[in-house]
Amino acid sequence: MDYLYSKYLEQATEALGSLPGIGKRTALRLALHLLDRDLIEVERLANAIVLLKQHVCYCTSCNNISDKETCAICENPLRDHSTICLVENIRDVIAIENTHVYRGVYHVLGGVISPIDGVGPNDLSIELLLQRLQKQQINELIFALPATVEGDTTGFYIFRQIEPFNVKVSILARGIAVGDNLEYTDEISLSRSIQQRLPYSGSAV
């Protein structure tokens, strides 16, 4: 695969192969697929990714991805603006929105503290969160960060930073997932779900 018989094919394969999770072989397959498509479709894809990069901005309130200065969620008067759900990125916003049970607003950190990946607190939108807590009347901040060491570290760091604001802080429940068999559940999740057991209310929670 050193020489692909076409400079253009080689360049397109290289560019596609720079995307995450796309190796050399997949990149070649994608490039050959694009060759079979109409020019207009290929141009549509090319334009879409350039427009994305040129026009998408971040909500000045919650740091979520948006086409305008304020995102659709922060603009929505029907949402509870006194409850903020703290998430790592927009994929988590989408995941929570898909549950249809949360009516508050979000704050998108843009990552979690991870020294290995060179991500420190200053790379995240923590300052923006503190400003928000200062300016607005916030009743509750929900930590919906990943259940990993990095997520826990980030949560703890922010918890220390927001102590002066005296805001109620909660965290997503951890325990066995719906559909899980106990025998396959990891020990930590299982032990947490025992320690934090809930009063039985006649049906599964």
Next chain:
Amino acid sequence: MDYLYSKYLEQATEALGSLPGIGKRTALRLALHLLDRDLIEVERLANAIVLLKQHVCYCTSCNNISDKETCAICENPLRDHSTICLVENIRDVIAIENTHVYRGVYHVLGGVISPIDGVGPNDLSIELLLQRLQKQQINELIFALPATVEGDTTGFYIFRQIEPFNVKVSILARGIAVGDNLEYTDEISLSRSIQQRLPYSGSAV
């Protein structure tokens, strides 16, 4: 995932999701990754795929992908132009080239006969192959088509078409692959490798 909070993100995700093997979630991940990249890198990717579609053509001799009228292999005087290896697509050319044992030229069919996918003989470069056999002095045609029903059908169809040219036709050996354990080899491959057993020459072939 119905509404991605940004028209541009939605369009880019949709365009990326139209690529083969890339679902909605992966497309969103790729789009968000592109957002994190520099504009110049995103533009380089966009340009690469448009240039690919605009400039790549097919070799007028062997139907391989090329930047010029004749591909690098057909132009190479050191290759044996009297031996043609018949393959399905350019990926197979690359696979065979990587073995470094073949010094002849190729003929790229552009697919195999597959009624289910709506691919008939007229969609392949069979006419071009017949012209080649008519014009040039070809000693041997090697069938290197996929070892599938479609590959075998295509091979048989072409074999019938080229009968008048009286050219020697061979086919890639089929049998157990290097590194295979006999117990895991499928019955057809194993039975072929028994029927077509070779004289032992002191080392594995």
